[in-house]
Amino acid sequence: MPIERKMSFLIGLILTFLLPLSMPAETEPLEGFASWYGGKFHGERTASGEVFDTNLLTAAHRTFPFGTLVKVTNLATDKSVIVRINDRGPFVQDRIIDLSKAAADAIGLTPMGVARVRLQIVQEVKPATFLTLQVASFSNPTNALRVKNRLTEAGLSPSIEKTEAGIHRVVLEHIPAEKIEETKARLAELGFPPPILRRR
Template sequence: MRRSYALLALVALVAMAAAQSATAQGASAGSSQGDSIESGLASWYGQPFHGRLTASGEVYDMEAMTAAHKTLPFGTVVRVLCLDTGANVVVRINDRGPFVAGRIIDLSAAAARVLGLDRRGLSRVSLSIVSSAAAKPPSSASGTLRVQVASFSAEPKARELAASLAGRGFQAAVEQSGAGLYRVIVPAKDRNAAGLQLERIKALGYTDAFIKSGD
């Protein structure tokens, strides 16, 4: 009888140890995607960008829960926590920006409303990853049709031009080539759209701009 009790006690101890180990492992795995990755200022954009192409090639819908980020891969799902109010919203990265110093994310109009950002314009936020994208790294826009406006050996110059084009209504982005150049590009959903974009860009004086696809 004593042996039976001892055996039962041993089994119970082993089960408890296994449960504690599983709990610890689960907590460790969860923290890898719930931790804050970046803090800074958030802004938002709506009109006149609604209906235009984003840097990912999607059509921008200001009523969708999306956002622009400078480096996170397209398709990454991010939780944005407003440090001023405690409100939070989950968005999917499908665009590039904001190209303004100090700002880390540009929210859609719908996401901005959730945080009350549509009334304030800017707010301090913290970003955390909800789920990572299975897509390519953001530095490559290969496989997409786009207009290349110019290329630079210095990244700040490329960013400056992209910001200037964004101010004129273009969804400009910067991609890095294998040769170490920084290319300013404007994505297009098809050949006709690319042709129209090219005409508009050349009319601004960028006569060396051209349409490209792939790498």
């Protein structure tokens, strides 16, 4: 991940936990400058945990809860688009939202780079809670990879964490809280022992 995106990701996580995400929309500036991002960030993980797809109508905002739908109007072209907030940013003075390239294209912002916009919340949601299940841990990376492949074949999305002590943990990350019991049941069906529930 590029160093500047790592910084944005870390700042986004800090804002996620320290800022009041349920802040009423009327306390936010309704007009300001918007920019867009894509290219090298396509395929990178956003602050919400989603993989960024510059072809989708999404955006980064400093405080709106993830999943919030926002109507963005380019005041220069009078074109509007509805985007879903799934990232944190922009971290540049005077800018209030950072759009995916698809969203920027929709309102004629792409060639401008930066334009003054008006924001209007269409649908605000409560911040989602995401959890992690640790399925197994091994000192031998081959065993961890074997379990990871088995989970992948079962339709899950596992990853492997390596600790400083050389332990390889097979985990399922970014699981919505309401899906935890369903995921545990699926693991039991596959013959795995009860996983360890982690908050991050």
